[in-house]
Amino acid sequence: MSSMMMWIVLVATCTLCFAIKLLGYLVPEPWLSNPRLQRINALIPISLLSALVVAQGVVVRTHVVIDHRLAGLAVALAALFAKAPFPVVVVAAAATSALVYHLH
Amino acid sequence: MSKLTKSTVRDSLSVAITVGTYGVAFGAASVAAGFSVVQSCLFSLFTFTGASQFAAVGVVASGGAAAGAIAAATMLGTRNALYGIQMAPLLQVKGVRRVLAAHLTIDESTGVALTQAPRGVAAMREGFWITGTGVFLFWNVFTLLGALGAKALGNPASWGLDAAVPAAFLGLLWPRLRSNFLRVVAASSMVFAMLVTPWLPAGLPIIATTVVAVVLGWRAR
Numbered sequence: 001m002s003s004m005m006m007w008i009v010l011v012a013t014c015t016l017c018f019a020i021k022l023l024g025y026l027v028p029e030p031w032l033s034n035p036r037l038q039r040i041n042a043l044i045p046i047s048l049l050s051a052l053v054v055a056q057g058v059v060v061r062t063h064v065v066i067d068h069r070l071a072g073l074a075v076a077l078a079a080l081f082a083k084a085p086f087p088v089v090v091v092a093a094a095a096t097s098a099l100v101y102h103l104h
Numbered sequence: 105m106s107k108l109t110k111s112t113v114r115d116s117l118s119v120a121i122t123v124g125t126y127g128v129a130f131g132a133a134s135v136a137a138g139f140s141v142v143q144s145c146l147f148s149l150f151t152f153t154g155a156s157q158f159a160a161v162g163v164v165a166s167g168g169a170a171a172g173a174i175a176a177a178t179m180l181g182t183r184n185a186l187y188g189i190q191m192a193p194l195l196q197v198k199g200v201r202r203v204l205a206a207h208l209t210i211d212e213s214t215g216v217a218l219t220q221a222p223r224g225v226a227a228m229r230e231g232f233w234i235t236g237t238g239v240f241l242f243w244n245v246f247t248l249l250g251a252l253g254a255k256a257l258g259n260p261a262s263w264g265l266d267a268a269v270p271a272a273f274l275g276l277l278w279p280r281l282r283s284n285f286l287r288v289v290a291a292s293s294m295v296f297a298m299l300v301t302p303w304l305p306a307g308l309p310i311i312a313t314t315v316v317a318v319v320l321g322w323r324a325r
Contacts, residue, residue, distance in 0.1 A: 013174055021185065024187060025192045047293040048180055051312075056269045069266055072271060073271060090271050097264035098267075
């Protein structure tokens with residue numbers, strides 16, 4: 001991605017995310033209180049975060065690839081099951097992945 | 105300071121410090137995706153909603169188009185509008201204070217405010233402002249540290265940064281999986297994302313996955 005496009009991503013993300021926040025203070029309540037809209041809206045973060053785990057963890061461009069990152073993710077999953085705090089999860093994943101990367 | 109206020113302040117600050125440290129992961133992810141240290145800091149100052157920021161840099165890192173990055177971030181940000189609807193009648197803000205309140209309206213400030221309900225409206229307002237301001241300060245300081253750290257480290261794979269980013273997403277996802285249905289949504293989304301990856305341009309599978317949310321959320325359960 002060109003540096004110009006990266007600035008566009010930055011400025012558009014900042015602007016739209018703020019506009020959405022402000023919208024909550026401006027629109028009449030019934031507009032966004034449709035139950036179906038609320039149900040879907042509650043699921044969207046879960047779907048997007050799940051897809052991001054896949055896109056960053058096991059994908060290179062348009063291919064599913066198993067590499068050192070998956071070892072890191074497996075350790076992150078184990079840490080989450082063990083109720084480890086967020087920084088521990090991230091650092092454990094990074095350390096494992098780096099280790100596997102250098103062993104190869 | 106009254107006893108009432110003290111517990112609200114304690115709740116607010118413990119959340120602010122914990123969440124603020126996630127900023128290190130964001131700063132590092134942003135630099136690993138190719139953004140500069142300054143750009144990473146601008147993200148945290150002006151977007152100031154963690155999941156959206158992670159999504160924007162995540163799509164860029166996976167080779168996606170600008171539109172995909174912006175769309176993913178915006179869709180993740182829509183829940184903040186719903187928080188605003190809940191906070192507006194409580195805060196009763198106008199003008200500049202309304203703009204400030206809107207900017208500080210995120211998971212944590214709304215969450216702490218709502219949990220202060222038994223202590224009264226004044227405590228709820230206090231919880232919102234202290235948590236919002238506290239997360240803002242820590243989030244931005246830690247973003248800078250994470251970005252500078254990642255810059256100093258060099259090759260992301262060599263330090264495991266490329267695994268730290270998906271692990272951070274998993275860490276953000278985990279506490280949301282409070283029921284079996286939500287775990288099914290997450291698992292279906294992951295499988296769906298893998299299945300469509302070879303067929304769509306890079307980055308697009310992330311946005312496409314919202315189809316899973318729409319389909320599974322369409323009918324009441």
